[in-house]
Amino acid sequence: MTGARVGSALTDEQQAVRDLVAEFAAEEVRPTAAEADETETFPEDVWDELAELGLTGLTVPEEYGGFGADETTYAVVNEALAHGSLAVATALSVHCLATSCIAEFGTDEQREAWLPEMAETGRPVGMFCLSEPHAGSNPAEMSTTATYDPETDEYALNGEKQWITNGNRGGVAIVFAKVDDPDREPDDDAITQFLVPADTDGFEVGKKEEKLGLRASDTTGISFDGCRVPAENRLTEPGKGLSAAFRTLTEGRIGIAAQAVGVAQAALDEAKSYATEREQFDRPIADIQTIRHKLAEMATDVSAARLLVREACRQAEAGEDYRVAASKAKYRASEAAMSVTNEAVQIHGGYGYTTEFDVERLYRDAKITEIYEGTTEIQKTIIARGVFGE
Numbered sequence: 001m002t003g004a005r006v007g008s009a010l011t012d013e014q015q016a017v018r019d020l021v022a023e024f025a026a027e028e029v030r031p032t033a034a035e036a037d038e039t040e041t042f043p044e045d046v047w048d049e050l051a052e053l054g055l056t057g058l059t060v061p062e063e064y065g066g067f068g069a070d071e072t073t074y075a076v077v078n079e080a081l082a083h084g085s086l087a088v089a090t091a092l093s094v095h096c097l098a099t100s101c102i103a104e105f106g107t108d109e110q111r112e113a114w115l116p117e118m119a120e121t122g123r124p125v126g127m128f129c130l131s132e133p134h135a136g137s138n139p140a141e142m143s144t145t146a147t148y149d150p151e152t153d154e155y156a157l158n159g160e161k162q163w164i165t166n167g168n169r170g171g172v173a174i175v176f177a178k179v180d181d182p183d184r185e186p187d188d189d190a191i192t193q194f195l196v197p198a199d200t201d202g203f204e205v206g207k208k209e210e211k212l213g214l215r216a217s218d219t220t221g222i223s224f225d226g227c228r229v230p231a232e233n234r235l236t237e238p239g240k241g242l243s244a245a246f247r248t249l250t251e252g253r254i255g256i257a258a259q260a261v262g263v264a265q266a267a268l269d270e271a272k273s274y275a276t277e278r279e280q281f282d283r284p285i286a287d288i289q290t291i292r293h294k295l296a297e298m299a300t301d302v303s304a305a306r307l308l309v310r311e312a313c314r315q316a317e318a319g320e321d322y323r324v325a326a327s328k329a330k331y332r333a334s335e336a337a338m339s340v341t342n343e344a345v346q347i348h349g350g351y352g353y354t355t356e357f358d359v360e361r362l363y364r365d366a367k368i369t370e371i372y373e374g375t376t377e378i379q380k381t382i383i384a385r386g387v388f389g390e
């Protein structure tokens with residue numbers, strides 16, 4: 001990235017990318033969001049357009065045909081896209097988790113084999129399979145195993161993953177598993193990650209979850225029943241998988257925080273425009289001090305959250321340890337998304353409680369930002385460690 005940058009201001013190039021994605025989100029994504037939510041259908045045509053814009057290669061290095069985005073660009077794209085649809089932004093950010101794993105932990109051969117197609121066409125769509133029915137906040141408790149077969153030089157995966165975004169979209173999964181070494185019991189020290197195409201025998205997509213919000217985003221269980229993958233599909237050494245997952249999730253957390261800002265900004269924009277049009281007591285409700293104060297608080301929450309996101313990006317780009325900053329951004333931005341969408345519904349009165357207005361969907365969507373890629377409670381645990389210098 002080139003161009004001067006002062007404080008939290010964007011460079012000319014970052015601003016240009018932000019404007020491009022904001023225009024795309026307003027014209028192509030937002031108009032599809034209500035129907036996609038209602039029918040619980042992911043808009044694949046929007047995905048193809050994202051690929052044409054080069055966004056499916058957002059975090060893929062340029063040498064593999066990607067965008068090679070810095071953290072700030074990654075954040076502004078996520079914010080702008082989530083302003084149009086959190087479901088679409090979530091699908092893209094999970095695809096980016098997968099491409100980041102390959103870019104960061106893969107061999108040159110693995111990068112060559114997967115990244116150019118994933119960047120240029122957005123296919124295969126990436127999945128990130130860490131969570132399990134009994135292992136969410138503590139993924140070290142996972143029970144999926146990978147048993148090595150020296151005769152075929154393959155691993156056989158067995159186990160069950162849960163809440164997998166893009167699960168039904170037929171792509172490629174980054175699967176975390178404990179290597180079941182016959183010489184030792186499976187343990188945390190044996191976690192590694194594998195690249196598993198969805199059409200591999202024994203890769204079974206489970207039930208699609210029916211959710212409160214984010215309904216256009218596909219969330220499924222995935223089970224592995226003797227699913228055999230060649231050893232060359234292993235991404236990290238056994239024992240390095242969990243720290244790799246945490247590293248990838250720290251980067252991802254900035255994206256989720258930025259998405260939360262995008263949802264909050266969308267709700268603020270809707271509330272402002274509704275307050276200007278809606279009249280009660282012979283004047284627009286925007287002239288009522290109580291409503292003006294609500295909008296002032298909402299605007300302040302959005303700006304504060306955005307600044308925390310930018311600070312986390314700054315630390316990441318400066319090569320600093322940005323784990324605490326990423327957690328602060330996710331914690332505060334998701335809280336802002338919740339409170340701002342809540343007030344946006346309130347400003348819409350009874351109409352805000354109906355599907356006729358976007359704020360109803362934004363309110364339901366906002367909740368997930370407090371849960372996935374580490375709950376608010378887990379973010380506070382990380383922040384508290386920072387407070388005590390642990």
Ligand SMILES: Cc1cc2nc3c(=O)[nH]c(=O)nc-3n(C[C@H](O)[C@H](O)[C@H](O)COP(=O)(O)OP(=O)(O)OC[C@H]3O[C@@H](n4cnc5c(N)ncnc54)[C@H](O)[C@@H]3O)c2cc1C
Pocket residue numbers: 094127128129130131133135136137138162163164165166211214219368371372373374375376377378381
């Ligand atoms: C729509 C959606 C999409 C998702 N996409 C993916 C995906 O693509 N890939 C993937 O791997 N996962 C995904 N997830 C899973 C998500 O990351 C987990 O749901 C999340 O990490 C929480 O795990 P859990 O649901 O098992 O809750 P639990 O870990 O059971 O937590 C339950 C409650 O206990 C609290 N809690 C737990 N431990 C502690 C602690 N030590 N201190 C304080 N509080 C604690 C939690 O904060 C929470 O409030 C997705 C989830 C959803 C809902």
